[in-house]
Amino acid sequence: MLLLKDVRLLQFLPPEVRDGMDVLIDGNRIVKVGRNLAPVSAPERTIDLAGNLVSPGIVCSHNHFYSALARGILADIKPATDFVSILQNLWWRLDRAIDEEILYYSGLIGAIEAVRAGTTAVIDHHASPGFIGGSLQTLRKAFEEVGLRGILCYEVTDRNGGSQMRQGIDENIRFAQSAKGGLLEAAIGAHAAFTLGEEALSLLSEALRATGSGLHIHAAEDSYDSAASHHLYQMDLMQRLESRNLLDAKTICAHGVHLTAADIGKLNEHDCFLVHNARSNMNNGVGYAEKMGAVRNVALGTDGIGSDMFEEMKFAYFKHRDAGGPLWPANFLAFLHNGTRLLERYFPGSFQRIEAGSVADLVIYDYRNPTPLVGENIGGHMAFGFSAGSVKTVIINGSIVYEDRRFPFDLDPIYEKANRAAKALWKRMDEIS
Ligand SMILES: [Zn+2]
Structure with missing residues (x-):
């Protein structure tokens, strides 16, 4: 189980912001959303997000x-x-x-x-x-x-x-x-x-x-x-x-x-x-x-x-x-x-809202809103504020795949090999008339 403590929930449709919520994840599903949920004991994990925003995937x-x-x-x-x-x-x-x-x-x-x-x-x-x-x-x-x-x-x-x-x-x-x-x-x-x-x-x-x-x-x-x-x-x-x-x-x-x-x-x-x-x-x-x-x-x-x-x-x-x-x-x-x-329409389960029963695909942000952020103006904050740089942690199917802007694997050798593959691709394109 994974417990996300003290998050601001961001729902896109209908647009809504809720402060001070906890989200409990078990397997690939969200099982509970509420205030002051009981802490989970080790080896289960609790992450205190200190008011960070969390949206559906x-x-x-x-x-x-x-x-x-x-x-x-x-x-x-x-x-x-x-x-x-x-x-x-x-x-x-x-x-x-x-x-x-x-x-x-x-x-x-x-x-x-x-x-x-x-x-x-x-x-x-x-x-x-x-x-x-x-x-x-x-x-x-x-x-x-x-x-x-x-x-x-x-x-x-x-x-x-x-x-x-x-x-x-x-x-x-x-x-x-x-x-x-x-x-x-x-x-x-x-x-x-x-x-x-x-x-x-x-x-x-x-x-x-x-x-x-x-x-x-x-x-x-x-x-x-x-x-x-x-x-x-x-x-x-x-x-x-x-x-x-x-x-x-x-x-x-x-x-x-x-x-x-x-x-x-x-x-x-x-x-x-x-x-x-x-x-x-x-x-x-x-x-x-x-x-x-x-x-x-x-x-x-x-x-x-x-x-x-x-x-x-x-x-x-x-x-x-x-x-x-x-x-x-x-x-x-x-x-x-x-x-x-x-x-x-393709996967079993629901993805639209952060609520009990939904699939745990979630994005955690450290976006700080310099003006009030409420349901009615989420669109405005997205069009004029949020960026990919606001993304801090990503959870997909209940697993943390990216945490505090880090992957659990080394990116250097991948980017090095990708550069080599790109050169090979461009060369092959020149050989194809
Ligand atoms: Zn296309």
Whole structure:
């Protein structure tokens, strides 16, 4: 058992702050929350937090750990003038250059940096066409070594031919059938509708039925995705996915920048999630997701730009204000909170609140509020105050994985090997035309 003494509980939805609380954890669950709980005796542990803030776990709802070693990339990359060229010149060369070792260090660095930023779960969307079979197990190893929770999938696509498309389907099914229990769950991954033909959609639909998982796909990130659906299939994007029974309450659509009102109607009708990735959209210049407020379930993701959800929420909010939108920090706090609702569609147990019975995924902060911090202004403190630097300790599935800003393992050799793997990756990219 683990007893957290004297904490200020921070709940995101409905927003609430409660002082002087104790939280008792047994196994992977919170078993009691209250004032002046009886101390636990050794070897059980009591941590006196002297009024530190504690929130439920933070979720990054769309990420690509395979891109963790792309930071500051020095490779011969042709300039791109549009979104599809960015994919062709950079990302589709990078993912083809990934081997098992490069993927392992990408995953390890991704997981370490996520936890350090207070992110307790990452929903990853993976591609490595040169290493498909076993890739999700390699990622699983990286997540488990750091103690990070995740939902993994392999990105199925027709862009490298039918054989690789089918290998991607097999990797998703194999992982989904082995993933049950513990820190990792499985989704069924697909790149984007514009790189998926009719056979691929049928196989994805069968994979959903066979595993009970949900589809994780990029949707209308660029206007090209919607235009291709109209041009090649005479259907709206979501209509095409719906016609293959690919939409349900476990569906995770990333971006949705160019969804039509009819598309959004379908997302809401099937209770799907839309993940907004503000920094990635800005970086790729794909446009702004102005209609986001009309989507019932919006969560936030980074699309491969690290896993710092404080930074991501700030960018999402400031970009929205810059675009003249009607939403306020409390709305973006609710979007961040929605990541815990999305987790509940994949994992047993509840993640939304710090209360008896919830899964013990918790973030402890040493954020000092220079102005009053109450339920009504948590969003304001998040948009203008909190940062990843406020994160002190992280508990995932009842285990302390990061304490007083330290991991229980040595980071130096990992970062050294990651640098070596990054150099190998960049070199291999130059060898791939
Ligand atoms: Zn993405």
